[in-house]
Amino acid sequence: xxxxxxxxxxxxxxxxxGLKITILATVLGAIVAAVLGLVFAILRRxxxxxxxxxxxxxxxxxxxxxxxxxxxxxxxxxxxxxxxLPPLTxxxxxxxxxxxxxxxxxxxxGIESVARGQWEAARAGNLNPRQTWVHVILPQAIPPMIPAMxxxxxxxxxxxxxxxxxxxxEMMSQARSVANTSYRYVEPMTLVGVxxxxxxxxxxxxxxxxxxxxxxxxx
Amino acid sequence: MGDWAGYLTLILQGAWVTVKLTVMGCALALVVALIAGLGxxxxxxxxxxxxxxxxxxxxxxSIFVQLFWIYFVxxxxxxxxxxxxxxxxxxxxxxxxxxxAEVVRGAILAVPKxxxxxxxxxxxxxxxxxxxxxxxxxxxxxxxxxxNNAIELLKATAVVSLISLSDMTFQAQIVRSQTGNTIFPFVxxxxxxxxxxxxISTGMRYLERRATRGLDGVR
Numbered sequence: 001x002x003x004x005x006x007x008x009x010x011x012x013x014x015x016x017x018g019l020k021i022t023i024l025a026t027v028l029g030a031i032v033a034a035v036l037g038l039v040f041a042i043l044r045r046x047x048x049x050x051x052x053x054x055x056x057x058x059x060x061x062x063x064x065x066x067x068x069x070x071x072x073x074x075x076x077x078x079x080x081x082x083x084x085l086p087p088l089t090x091x092x093x094x095x096x097x098x099x100x101x102x103x104x105x106x107x108x109x110g111i112e113s114v115a116r117g118q119w120e121a122a123r124a125g126n127l128n129p130r131q132t133w134v135h136v137i138l139p140q141a142i143p144p145m146i147p148a149m150x151x152x153x154x155x156x157x158x159x160x161x162x163x164x165x166x167x168x169x170e171m172m173s174q175a176r177s178v179a180n181t182s183y184r185y186v187e188p189m190t191l192v193g194v195x196x197x198x199x200x201x202x203x204x205x206x207x208x209x210x211x212x213x214x215x216x217x218x219x
Numbered sequence: 220m221g222d223w224a225g226y227l228t229l230i231l232q233g234a235w236v237t238v239k240l241t242v243m244g245c246a247l248a249l250v251v252a253l254i255a256g257l258g259x260x261x262x263x264x265x266x267x268x269x270x271x272x273x274x275x276x277x278x279x280x281s282i283f284v285q286l287f288w289i290y291f292v293x294x295x296x297x298x299x300x301x302x303x304x305x306x307x308x309x310x311x312x313x314x315x316x317x318x319x320a321e322v323v324r325g326a327i328l329a330v331p332k333x334x335x336x337x338x339x340x341x342x343x344x345x346x347x348x349x350x351x352x353x354x355x356x357x358x359x360x361x362x363x364x365x366x367n368n369a370i371e372l373l374k375a376t377a378v379v380s381l382i383s384l385s386d387m388t389f390q391a392q393i394v395r396s397q398t399g400n401t402i403f404p405f406v407x408x409x410x411x412x413x414x415x416x417x418x419i420s421t422g423m424r425y426l427e428r429r430a431t432r433g434l435d436g437v438r
Contacts, residue, residue, distance in 0.1 A: 002295055002296065061409075061413055063370075064370065064374075064412065064413045064416035064417065065374065065409045065412040065413050065416070066373075066374040066375070066376070066377035066378075066388070066412060067374065067377075068377040068378060068380070068388060069377055069388055069391070069405060069408060069409055069412065070409075072388075072391075072392075072405060073405045073409065076395065076401045076405070077401045077402055077405060080401060080402065158280070158281040158282075159281065159283075160281075161281050161283035161284060162283060162378070164283075164381075165381060172281075172283060172284065172287075176287075179291070185287075185291040185292055185295060186292050186295050189284065189287050189288050189291060189292050190288070190292060192284050193280045193284045193285075193288055196279065196280040196281055196284060197276065197279045197280050200278070200279035200280070201275070201279055204275070204279070
């Protein structure tokens, strides 16, 4: 029989240990992505052509190249410049930077989805820029963004196994090290797949809920 | 200094593997996406159900896990022992195909309802309706997202370097370990990946123009 239940149960705690790192990396990465994405979105709206064009190019470049290579880049090249990052930090920065380019599009879409009349009305009502953003634009721009952001959060979660390549001990690394010491691939790989599937399926229900709650006005 | 030419050749050999993987992966993904997408809107409940399971399974687990599963676990079941290339194409095609299937479904459902009614009115068969009325209108809606999916697939090919398929990322790692130089190989492959993704997006824009050619006045 090629599936061994006892072995599967015995390795579950190790994998769950890795799952914690997986979730930690996802959440931290998403925070970095949300902040950097906003920075990219704002820089791209800049009236200075040089700034908006350069940001546009950087965003396109990051989005057009593989996350794995970017992770290697951060992990192996920065030490050449005397900046040695722990694997998890490098991974969080890499994932955050990569997904910031996706988040910036979400911000852009959200801000552009606010009708022009709202800007004009804010001006007509003599609101200052801060009041315009805080009381008029953002309350209308943020709700349609939420489902899209949750979607990318889920995508990031599924990308975390790449961190294994830069020696972060997340779930996939744990599974591989178990497989390499026991010479049994079936249980660890399948269990990792099952864990991902379970979390994704629950997240999809969460997403549907978010879409019902916030997505109504989008498009 | 002459060594660099040799190392560049090594990377270009890897680039060829990446191109092959991308093209074959896209071909498989396209076929799978059309089948599963049509299955998703089928009148037959079983087909709908199978397609949904396939889509949720492959979107719910990470491509990394799928690749390892196909490469390490599938041979253990005694069914099939794929070569790294076969495993890579299969994982990429099935994964991106699942995302593509949702695009196909969305585009088919986005064709206005009166088009369906008109088909019924002039007594077209179900095949004629799909082939001549619905799909030609749905295709231009799919193309932009398919372009993005193709770029995602290109980026995902980097993952196959972890099952020792000598693609561009793998070759860059070899150059790094042989020369101790990190910047040259990684900057080179980042630029090459970016050029490839630019080629895909340019090609897709061309296809979009071709696909919408006959549709002036419809939309």
